[in-house]
Amino acid sequence: MxxxxxxxxxxxxxxxxxxxxxxxxxxxxxxxxxxxxxxEPQLPENPSISFTLDAxxxxxxxxxxxxxxxxxxxxxxxxxxxKDEFKPKIEKFFSRIRQYVPFIAEYDFxxxxxxxxxxxxxxxxxxxxxxxxxxxxxxxEKALNPSITDEFFYKKASFLARLGSGSASRSIDGELxxxxxxxxxxxxxxxxxxxxxxxxxxxxxxxxxxxLLVDEGEKQVSSTIGHDxxxxxxxxxxxxxxxxxxxxxxxxxxxxxxxKSFITIxxxxxxxxxxxxxSSNPYFILMKPNTLHIINKIWEYRAQTNSxxxxxxxxxxxxxxxxxxxxxxxxxxxxxxxxxxFCQNNHYICDRVGSGAKQF
Ligand code: PMV
Numbered sequence: 001m002x003x004x005x006x007x008x009x010x011x012x013x014x015x016x017x018x019x020x021x022x023x024x025x026x027x028x029x030x031x032x033x034x035x036x037x038x039x040e041p042q043l044p045e046n047p048s049i050s051f052t053l054d055a056x057x058x059x060x061x062x063x064x065x066x067x068x069x070x071x072x073x074x075x076x077x078x079x080x081x082x083k084d085e086f087k088p089k090i091e092k093f094f095s096r097i098r099q100y101v102p103f104i105a106e107y108d109f110x111x112x113x114x115x116x117x118x119x120x121x122x123x124x125x126x127x128x129x130x131x132x133x134x135x136x137x138x139x140x141e142k143a144l145n146p147s148i149t150d151e152f153f154y155k156k157a158s159f160l161a162r163l164g165s166g167s168a169s170r171s172i173d174g175e176l177x178x179x180x181x182x183x184x185x186x187x188x189x190x191x192x193x194x195x196x197x198x199x200x201x202x203x204x205x206x207x208x209x210x211x212l213l214v215d216e217g218e219k220q221v222s223s224t225i226g227h228d229x230x231x232x233x234x235x236x237x238x239x240x241x242x243x244x245x246x247x248x249x250x251x252x253x254x255x256x257x258x259x260k261s262f263i264t265i266x267x268x269x270x271x272x273x274x275x276x277x278x279s280s281n282p283y284f285i286l287m288k289p290n291t292l293h294i295i296n297k298i299w300e301y302r303a304q305t306n307s308x309x310x311x312x313x314x315x316x317x318x319x320x321x322x323x324x325x326x327x328x329x330x331x332x333x334x335x336x337x338x339x340x341x342f343c344q345n346n347h348y349i350c351d352r353v354g355s356g357a358k359q360f
């Protein structure tokens with residue numbers, strides 16, 4: 001069993017380089033069983049599982065230069081522009097991870113980052129963004145201690161990413177990642193994400209995700225506030241039990257290929273996430289009228305065609321349309337004929353399950 005202590009860096013085998021840079025491309029992910037509710041330090045109240053995406057990613061370069069003072073100094077450029085407003089989140093991330101990667105205090109940093117999806121699309125970039133930074137820092141650790149194994153490298157990257165944003169722990173590996181301890185998932189941990197350890201049925205290989213951009217604006221309620229509202233939530237304990245139960249059910253479904261049960265679990269998870277928001281104090285609604293129009297169209301289409309297309313939602317109004325590879329052309333037609341009218345500026349993104357982060 002790996003403990004937090006095992007992630008504390010304590011061995012320098014190479015001398016500290018004066019300067020250098022590392023670049024990682026990290027995917028976004030979409031949760032099938034949702035993480036909603038956490039405790040310090042960024043530990044989940046229930047386990048979650050996600051598909052790693054492919055087309056939606058962040059590309060980040062971390063440049064580092066040795067310095068003498070002990071404060072961590074950095075600049076951040078997003079899509080070529082200096083972004084001081086991103087600094088507080090990254091400052092918090094650096095201060096949280098410093099005890100595990102103390103060598104970062106020896107350097108000044110310049111972070112250059114861009115997303116493959118528009119920043120205003122309503123797709124959260126914190127998962128892919130924090131995962132990219134965590135991997136760049138792990139590349140620094142590997143340069144200082146080349147003897148670390150790949151397994152440790154990726155586990156610790158997920159552990160660090162989690163301290164930046166919980167769902168970022170699931171943006172390191174592909175194709176299905178579980179974060180949070182669960183008795184049915186071998187090796188699972190609250191500290192980091194692990195690849196779903198069982199053989200995945202062919203029905204779930206190359207699964208597609210079309211992201212319908214209903215509302216391209218910034219979210220009105222951040223996920224930090226949403227997680228916090230689970231603390232005194234009247235249904236919290238029941239919700240955490242339900243999520244654990246859904247992980248068990250989904251684990252069997254992913255192995256036996258039962259697409260109809262997949263739909264039931266995934267859609268119920270999405271609606272429950274939003275039901276938690278609507279029943280917290282204060283309550284809030286992130287869905288928009290077009291979110292509901294799309295959901296109704298999906299249900300209608302499924303009743304008429306017996307298709308296996310289903311939806312899930314993030315903490316926002318956009319709809320993720322999930323479907324098997326063999327329905328690719330029929331669902332594409334359905335989107336163009338019946339769904340894009342509900343997307344802001346007719347915008348949508350075609351994505352699919354991906355294989356995880358890559359170094360550049
Ligand atoms: O990682 P955070 O703190 O942004 O929380 C993500 C929460 C959801 O996206 C709503 C669900 C999930 O499991 O990804």
